[in-house]
Amino acid sequence: xxxxxxxxxxxxxxxxxxxxxxxxxxxxxxxxxxxxxxxxxxxxxxxxxxxxxxxxxxxxxxxxxxxxxxxxxxxxxxxxxxxxxxxxxxxxxxxxxxxxxxxxxxxxxxxxxxxxxxxxxxxxxxxxxxxxxxxxxxxxxxxxxxxxxxxxxxxxxxxxxxxxxxxxxxxxxxxxxxxxxxxxxxxxxxxxxxxxxxxxxxxxxxxxxxxxxxxxxxxxxxxxxxxxxxxxxxxxxxxxxxxxxxxxxxxxxxxxxxxxxxxxxxxxxxxxxxxxxxxxxxxxxxxxxxxxxxxxxxxxxxxxxxxxxxxxxxxxxxxxxxxxxxxxxxxxxxxxxxxxxxxxxxxxxxx
Ligand code: SF4
Ligand code: SF4
Numbered sequence: 001x002x003x004x005x006x007x008x009x010x011x012x013x014x015x016x017x018x019x020x021x022x023x024x025x026x027x028x029x030x031x032x033x034x035x036x037x038x039x040x041x042x043x044x045x046x047x048x049x050x051x052x053x054x055x056x057x058x059x060x061x062x063x064x065x066x067x068x069x070x071x072x073x074x075x076x077x078x079x080x081x082x083x084x085x086x087x088x089x090x091x092x093x094x095x096x097x098x099x100x101x102x103x104x105x106x107x108x109x110x111x112x113x114x115x116x117x118x119x120x121x122x123x124x125x126x127x128x129x130x131x132x133x134x135x136x137x138x139x140x141x142x143x144x145x146x147x148x149x150x151x152x153x154x155x156x157x158x159x160x161x162x163x164x165x166x167x168x169x170x171x172x173x174x175x176x177x178x179x180x181x182x183x184x185x186x187x188x189x190x191x192x193x194x195x196x197x198x199x200x201x202x203x204x205x206x207x208x209x210x211x212x213x214x215x216x217x218x219x220x221x222x223x224x225x226x227x228x229x230x231x232x233x234x235x236x237x238x239x240x241x242x243x244x245x246x247x248x249x250x251x252x253x254x255x256x257x258x259x260x261x262x263x264x265x266x267x268x269x270x271x272x273x274x275x276x277x278x279x280x281x282x283x284x285x286x287x288x289x290x291x292x293x294x295x296x297x298x299x300x301x302x303x304x305x306x307x308x309x310x311x312x313x314x315x316x317x318x319x320x321x322x323x324x325x326x327x328x329x330x331x332x333x334x335x336x337x338x339x340x341x342x343x344x345x346x347x348x349x350x351x
Pocket of ligand 1: 036037038039104105246272301303304305
Protein backbone atom coordinates (compact mmCIF):
# COMPACT_ATOMS: atom_id res chain seq x y z
CA UNK A 1 0.00 0.00 0.00
CA UNK A 2 1.27 3.44 -0.84
CA UNK A 3 0.69 6.31 1.53
CA UNK A 4 -0.17 9.34 -0.58
CA UNK A 5 1.86 12.46 0.13
CA UNK A 6 -1.30 14.53 -0.08
CA UNK A 7 -3.84 13.12 2.37
CA UNK A 8 -7.27 14.31 1.31
CA UNK A 9 -9.14 12.85 4.26
CA UNK A 10 -10.59 15.48 6.55
CA UNK A 11 -9.99 15.23 10.27
CA UNK A 12 -13.65 14.24 10.57
CA UNK A 13 -13.17 11.26 8.24
CA UNK A 14 -10.01 10.24 10.08
CA UNK A 15 -11.66 10.38 13.50
CA UNK A 16 -14.78 8.67 12.21
CA UNK A 17 -12.68 5.84 10.71
CA UNK A 18 -10.85 5.52 14.02
CA UNK A 19 -14.15 5.34 15.91
CA UNK A 20 -15.37 2.54 13.63
CA UNK A 21 -12.14 0.62 14.19
CA UNK A 22 -12.33 1.19 17.94
CA UNK A 23 -15.90 -0.13 18.10
CA UNK A 24 -14.76 -3.31 16.35
CA UNK A 25 -11.75 -3.62 18.67
CA UNK A 26 -13.94 -3.16 21.74
CA UNK A 27 -16.31 -5.85 20.49
CA UNK A 28 -13.21 -8.08 20.46
CA UNK A 29 -12.59 -7.24 24.11
CA UNK A 30 -10.01 -4.45 23.74
CA UNK A 31 -10.16 -1.44 26.06
CA UNK A 32 -9.46 2.22 25.32
CA UNK A 33 -7.47 4.72 27.39
CA UNK A 34 -7.89 8.40 26.54
CA UNK A 35 -4.89 10.73 26.74
CA UNK A 36 -4.82 14.50 26.59
CA UNK A 37 -1.24 15.67 26.58
CA UNK A 38 2.41 14.79 25.88
CA UNK A 39 2.85 13.98 29.57
CA UNK A 40 0.46 10.99 29.30
CA UNK A 41 2.58 7.82 29.53
CA UNK A 42 1.37 5.89 26.49
CA UNK A 43 3.33 2.86 27.68
CA UNK A 44 0.92 2.34 30.61
CA UNK A 45 -2.03 1.94 28.23
CA UNK A 46 -0.08 -0.36 25.93
CA UNK A 47 1.13 -2.48 28.85
CA UNK A 48 -2.50 -2.84 29.96
CA UNK A 49 -3.33 -4.25 26.53
CA UNK A 50 -5.42 -1.14 25.84
CA UNK A 51 -5.52 1.24 22.89
CA UNK A 52 -4.22 4.75 23.66
CA UNK A 53 -6.22 7.50 21.92
CA UNK A 54 -5.75 11.24 22.01
CA UNK A 55 -8.84 13.16 23.07
CA UNK A 56 -7.25 16.56 22.56
CA UNK A 57 -9.62 18.94 20.81
CA UNK A 58 -8.30 20.10 17.46
CA UNK A 59 -11.41 21.42 15.72
CA UNK A 60 -13.76 24.31 16.24
CA UNK A 61 -17.12 22.62 16.59
CA UNK A 62 -17.95 22.00 20.21
CA UNK A 63 -16.52 25.37 21.25
CA UNK A 64 -19.94 27.04 21.34
CA UNK A 65 -21.20 24.23 23.56
CA UNK A 66 -18.16 24.60 25.84
CA UNK A 67 -18.77 28.32 26.17
CA UNK A 68 -22.13 27.57 27.81
CA UNK A 69 -20.10 26.31 30.78
CA UNK A 70 -16.51 27.51 30.47
CA UNK A 71 -15.30 31.12 30.38
CA UNK A 72 -15.36 32.36 26.78
CA UNK A 73 -11.82 33.71 26.98
CA UNK A 74 -10.24 30.33 27.73
CA UNK A 75 -7.93 28.97 25.05
CA UNK A 76 -9.59 27.18 22.11
CA UNK A 77 -7.76 23.93 22.92
CA UNK A 78 -9.43 23.68 26.33
CA UNK A 79 -12.84 24.66 24.96
CA UNK A 80 -12.59 22.35 21.97
CA UNK A 81 -11.56 19.35 24.07
CA UNK A 82 -14.39 19.85 26.53
CA UNK A 83 -17.00 20.97 24.01
CA UNK A 84 -16.34 18.09 21.62
CA UNK A 85 -16.65 15.61 24.51
CA UNK A 86 -19.89 16.89 26.00
CA UNK A 87 -21.63 17.87 22.76
CA UNK A 88 -21.19 14.47 21.14
CA UNK A 89 -19.06 15.98 18.36
CA UNK A 90 -16.14 13.70 19.26
CA UNK A 91 -16.82 10.12 18.09
CA UNK A 92 -13.84 8.83 20.12
CA UNK A 93 -14.74 10.22 23.56
CA UNK A 94 -17.68 7.86 24.24
CA UNK A 95 -15.41 4.89 23.50
CA UNK A 96 -12.77 5.73 26.10
CA UNK A 97 -12.97 3.52 29.20
CA UNK A 98 -10.93 5.96 31.26
CA UNK A 99 -8.76 9.04 30.81
CA UNK A 100 -5.30 10.03 31.98
CA UNK A 101 -4.83 13.80 32.25
CA UNK A 102 -2.11 16.03 33.71
CA UNK A 103 -2.00 19.21 35.73
CA UNK A 104 -0.30 21.46 33.18
CA UNK A 105 -2.10 24.78 32.69
CA UNK A 106 -4.90 26.26 34.81
CA UNK A 107 -7.41 26.11 31.95
CA UNK A 108 -6.88 22.39 31.53
CA UNK A 109 -6.98 21.67 35.26
CA UNK A 110 -10.33 23.37 35.78
CA UNK A 111 -11.79 21.84 32.62
CA UNK A 112 -10.69 18.38 33.80
CA UNK A 113 -12.81 18.82 36.93
CA UNK A 114 -15.85 19.07 34.65
CA UNK A 115 -14.68 16.35 32.27
CA UNK A 116 -14.31 13.97 35.24
CA UNK A 117 -18.12 14.08 35.56
CA UNK A 118 -18.35 12.35 32.18
CA UNK A 119 -15.69 9.61 32.47
CA UNK A 120 -13.34 8.09 35.05
CA UNK A 121 -10.43 10.54 34.84
CA UNK A 122 -7.16 10.78 36.74
CA UNK A 123 -5.25 14.05 36.82
CA UNK A 124 -1.56 13.38 37.31
CA UNK A 125 0.04 16.00 39.54
CA UNK A 126 2.82 17.22 37.27
CA UNK A 127 5.72 18.99 39.00
CA UNK A 128 6.30 22.33 37.29
CA UNK A 129 10.00 22.66 38.22
CA UNK A 130 11.27 19.51 36.56
CA UNK A 131 14.92 20.32 37.26
CA UNK A 132 14.41 20.29 41.05
CA UNK A 133 15.73 17.11 42.70
CA UNK A 134 12.42 16.36 44.41
CA UNK A 135 10.44 16.53 41.14
CA UNK A 136 11.33 13.04 39.96
CA UNK A 137 10.33 11.10 43.12
CA UNK A 138 6.98 12.89 43.09
CA UNK A 139 6.44 12.15 39.40
CA UNK A 140 7.42 8.49 39.84
CA UNK A 141 4.65 8.24 42.45
CA UNK A 142 2.20 9.86 40.02
CA UNK A 143 3.12 7.41 37.23
CA UNK A 144 2.66 4.53 39.68
CA UNK A 145 -0.71 6.00 40.70
CA UNK A 146 -1.72 6.11 37.04
CA UNK A 147 -0.71 2.50 36.60
CA UNK A 148 -2.97 1.50 39.49
CA UNK A 149 -5.80 3.69 38.16
CA UNK A 150 -5.68 1.97 34.76
CA UNK A 151 -5.47 -1.45 36.44
CA UNK A 152 -8.56 -0.68 38.50
CA UNK A 153 -10.55 0.83 35.65
CA UNK A 154 -9.75 -1.90 33.14
CA UNK A 155 -9.56 -4.74 35.69
CA UNK A 156 -6.17 -5.85 34.45
CA UNK A 157 -2.69 -6.25 35.91
CA UNK A 158 0.13 -4.26 34.35
CA UNK A 159 3.20 -6.44 34.79
CA UNK A 160 6.84 -5.36 34.65
CA UNK A 161 7.35 -7.54 31.58
CA UNK A 162 4.42 -5.88 29.83
CA UNK A 163 5.83 -2.46 30.73
CA UNK A 164 9.24 -3.38 29.29
CA UNK A 165 7.59 -4.66 26.09
CA UNK A 166 5.58 -1.46 25.81
CA UNK A 167 8.69 0.67 26.36
CA UNK A 168 10.53 -1.13 23.55
CA UNK A 169 7.51 -0.93 21.24
CA UNK A 170 6.83 2.77 21.80
CA UNK A 171 10.53 3.60 21.47
CA UNK A 172 10.33 1.94 18.07
CA UNK A 173 7.49 4.31 17.19
CA UNK A 174 9.50 7.27 18.49
CA UNK A 175 12.57 6.32 16.43
CA UNK A 176 10.49 6.10 13.26
CA UNK A 177 8.76 9.41 13.93
CA UNK A 178 12.15 11.02 14.65
CA UNK A 179 13.50 9.64 11.36
CA UNK A 180 10.52 11.08 9.53
CA UNK A 181 11.01 14.52 11.05
CA UNK A 182 14.68 14.52 10.04
CA UNK A 183 13.79 13.58 6.45
CA UNK A 184 12.28 17.07 6.19
CA UNK A 185 15.79 18.48 6.37
CA UNK A 186 16.73 17.07 2.95
CA UNK A 187 17.33 19.30 -0.05
CA UNK A 188 15.36 19.76 -2.15
CA UNK A 189 12.58 19.81 0.46
CA UNK A 190 10.75 16.49 -0.06
CA UNK A 191 7.46 17.41 1.62
CA UNK A 192 5.58 20.54 2.63
CA UNK A 193 4.89 21.10 6.31
CA UNK A 194 1.11 20.91 5.90
CA UNK A 195 1.34 17.61 4.00
CA UNK A 196 3.63 16.18 6.67
CA UNK A 197 1.20 17.24 9.41
CA UNK A 198 -1.80 15.83 7.55
CA UNK A 199 -0.13 12.46 6.98
CA UNK A 200 1.14 12.21 10.55
CA UNK A 201 -2.32 13.07 11.91
CA UNK A 202 -3.80 10.26 9.84
CA UNK A 203 -1.13 7.75 10.88
CA UNK A 204 -1.31 8.68 14.56
CA UNK A 205 -5.00 7.71 14.69
CA UNK A 206 -4.35 3.98 15.00
CA UNK A 207 -5.78 0.97 16.78
CA UNK A 208 -3.01 -1.55 16.31
CA UNK A 209 0.48 -0.35 17.23
CA UNK A 210 2.21 -2.84 14.91
CA UNK A 211 0.11 -1.57 11.99
CA UNK A 212 1.07 1.96 13.04
CA UNK A 213 4.75 0.99 12.93
CA UNK A 214 4.28 -0.55 9.49
CA UNK A 215 2.54 2.60 8.20
CA UNK A 216 5.29 4.85 9.58
CA UNK A 217 7.88 2.64 7.92
CA UNK A 218 6.07 2.89 4.56
CA UNK A 219 5.91 6.67 4.89
CA UNK A 220 9.65 6.77 5.64
CA UNK A 221 10.33 4.58 2.59
CA UNK A 222 8.28 6.92 0.42
CA UNK A 223 10.14 9.94 1.72
CA UNK A 224 13.45 8.17 1.10
CA UNK A 225 12.39 7.46 -2.46
CA UNK A 226 11.43 11.12 -2.97
CA UNK A 227 14.75 12.23 -1.49
CA UNK A 228 16.69 9.72 -3.62
CA UNK A 229 14.94 10.93 -6.77
CA UNK A 230 15.40 14.55 -5.65
CA UNK A 231 11.67 15.19 -5.93
CA UNK A 232 11.07 18.75 -4.79
CA UNK A 233 7.91 19.66 -2.88
CA UNK A 234 8.77 23.33 -3.43
CA UNK A 235 11.51 25.58 -4.72
CA UNK A 236 14.65 25.90 -2.62
CA UNK A 237 14.26 29.68 -2.51
CA UNK A 238 11.45 29.42 0.07
CA UNK A 239 12.30 30.71 3.56
CA UNK A 240 12.75 27.71 5.87
CA UNK A 241 10.73 27.94 9.09
CA UNK A 242 11.16 26.28 12.46
CA UNK A 243 7.77 25.92 14.17
CA UNK A 244 7.51 26.20 17.95
CA UNK A 245 4.92 27.06 20.58
CA UNK A 246 1.68 25.21 20.02
CA UNK A 247 1.57 22.24 17.73
CA UNK A 248 -0.32 21.89 14.48
CA UNK A 249 -2.35 18.91 13.43
CA UNK A 250 -5.04 18.39 10.83
CA UNK A 251 -8.02 20.44 12.02
CA UNK A 252 -5.92 23.19 13.64
CA UNK A 253 -3.33 23.77 10.95
CA UNK A 254 -4.67 26.97 9.40
CA UNK A 255 -1.68 29.04 10.50
CA UNK A 256 0.71 26.57 8.89
CA UNK A 257 -1.41 26.63 5.72
CA UNK A 258 -1.23 30.41 5.76
CA UNK A 259 2.53 30.45 6.29
CA UNK A 260 3.16 28.05 3.42
CA UNK A 261 0.63 29.68 1.11
CA UNK A 262 2.56 32.92 1.66
CA UNK A 263 5.72 31.34 0.29
CA UNK A 264 7.59 29.77 3.24
CA UNK A 265 8.04 26.10 4.08
CA UNK A 266 7.93 24.61 7.58
CA UNK A 267 10.84 22.17 7.73
CA UNK A 268 10.98 21.50 11.45
CA UNK A 269 8.56 21.46 14.37
CA UNK A 270 9.64 21.73 17.98
CA UNK A 271 7.34 20.81 20.85
CA UNK A 272 4.09 18.85 20.77
CA UNK A 273 3.64 17.20 17.38
CA UNK A 274 7.29 17.91 16.64
CA UNK A 275 10.74 16.44 16.79
CA UNK A 276 11.51 17.09 20.43
CA UNK A 277 8.53 15.01 21.55
CA UNK A 278 9.82 11.89 19.79
CA UNK A 279 13.61 11.98 19.81
CA UNK A 280 13.83 11.40 23.56
CA UNK A 281 13.49 7.67 24.34
CA UNK A 282 12.55 5.78 27.51
CA UNK A 283 15.57 3.99 28.99
CA UNK A 284 15.34 0.31 27.99
CA UNK A 285 17.91 -0.84 30.57
CA UNK A 286 16.55 -4.13 31.98
CA UNK A 287 18.13 -3.35 35.35
CA UNK A 288 16.03 -0.21 35.79
CA UNK A 289 12.52 -0.16 37.25
CA UNK A 290 10.31 0.47 34.18
CA UNK A 291 8.07 2.90 36.09
CA UNK A 292 11.17 4.95 36.97
CA UNK A 293 12.35 4.82 33.36
CA UNK A 294 8.94 6.01 32.12
CA UNK A 295 8.78 8.75 34.76
CA UNK A 296 12.27 10.03 33.92
CA UNK A 297 11.47 10.30 30.24
CA UNK A 298 8.08 12.00 30.61
CA UNK A 299 9.44 14.50 33.12
CA UNK A 300 11.92 15.53 30.41
CA UNK A 301 9.06 16.68 28.13
CA UNK A 302 10.00 20.27 27.46
CA UNK A 303 6.60 21.94 27.67
CA UNK A 304 6.66 25.63 28.50
CA UNK A 305 4.54 24.84 31.58
CA UNK A 306 7.86 23.95 33.23
CA UNK A 307 10.09 26.60 34.70
CA UNK A 308 12.81 27.26 33.78
CA UNK A 309 12.85 25.97 30.18
CA UNK A 310 16.57 25.27 29.99
CA UNK A 311 16.41 22.18 27.78
CA UNK A 312 13.84 23.72 25.46
CA UNK A 313 16.12 26.63 24.62
CA UNK A 314 19.04 24.26 24.12
CA UNK A 315 16.87 22.22 21.73
CA UNK A 316 15.71 25.30 19.85
CA UNK A 317 19.25 26.55 19.35
CA UNK A 318 20.32 23.10 18.15
CA UNK A 319 17.42 22.75 15.70
CA UNK A 320 17.92 26.28 14.32
CA UNK A 321 21.42 25.14 13.36
CA UNK A 322 20.61 21.60 12.24
CA UNK A 323 17.77 22.65 9.95
CA UNK A 324 19.45 25.88 8.81
CA UNK A 325 16.21 27.78 9.18
CA UNK A 326 15.64 31.37 8.14
CA UNK A 327 13.17 32.06 10.91
CA UNK A 328 11.38 30.71 13.97
CA UNK A 329 7.59 30.91 14.19
CA UNK A 330 6.22 30.84 17.74
CA UNK A 331 2.50 30.03 17.69
CA UNK A 332 0.36 30.90 20.65
CA UNK A 333 -3.38 31.02 21.22
CA UNK A 334 -5.80 33.21 23.12
CA UNK A 335 -5.29 32.98 26.89
CA UNK A 336 -2.17 30.81 26.61
CA UNK A 337 0.96 32.52 27.84
CA UNK A 338 3.01 29.41 28.33
CA UNK A 339 3.76 28.65 24.72
CA UNK A 340 5.33 32.05 24.21
CA UNK A 341 9.02 31.39 24.22
CA UNK A 342 9.84 33.70 21.33
CA UNK A 343 10.50 36.76 23.49
CA UNK A 344 12.82 34.76 25.72
CA UNK A 345 14.59 33.24 22.74
CA UNK A 346 15.13 36.60 21.06
CA UNK A 347 16.33 38.15 24.31
CA UNK A 348 18.88 35.34 24.63
CA UNK A 349 20.11 35.81 21.09
CA UNK A 350 20.48 39.55 21.46
CA UNK A 351 22.02 39.22 24.94
S1 SF4 B 1 1.97 22.03 25.00
FE1 SF4 B 1 2.34 21.23 27.08
S2 SF4 B 1 0.28 21.16 28.01
FE2 SF4 B 1 -0.01 21.27 25.76
S3 SF4 B 1 -0.14 19.12 25.08
FE3 SF4 B 1 1.99 19.75 24.89
S4 SF4 B 1 2.95 19.08 26.82
FE4 SF4 B 1 0.73 19.12 27.16
S1 SF4 C 1 -2.79 26.05 24.55
FE1 SF4 C 1 -2.03 26.90 26.48
S2 SF4 C 1 -3.86 27.45 27.66
FE2 SF4 C 1 -4.46 26.04 26.01
S3 SF4 C 1 -4.41 23.99 26.92
FE3 SF4 C 1 -2.42 24.32 25.95
S4 SF4 C 1 -1.13 25.14 27.60
FE4 SF4 C 1 -3.27 25.35 28.27
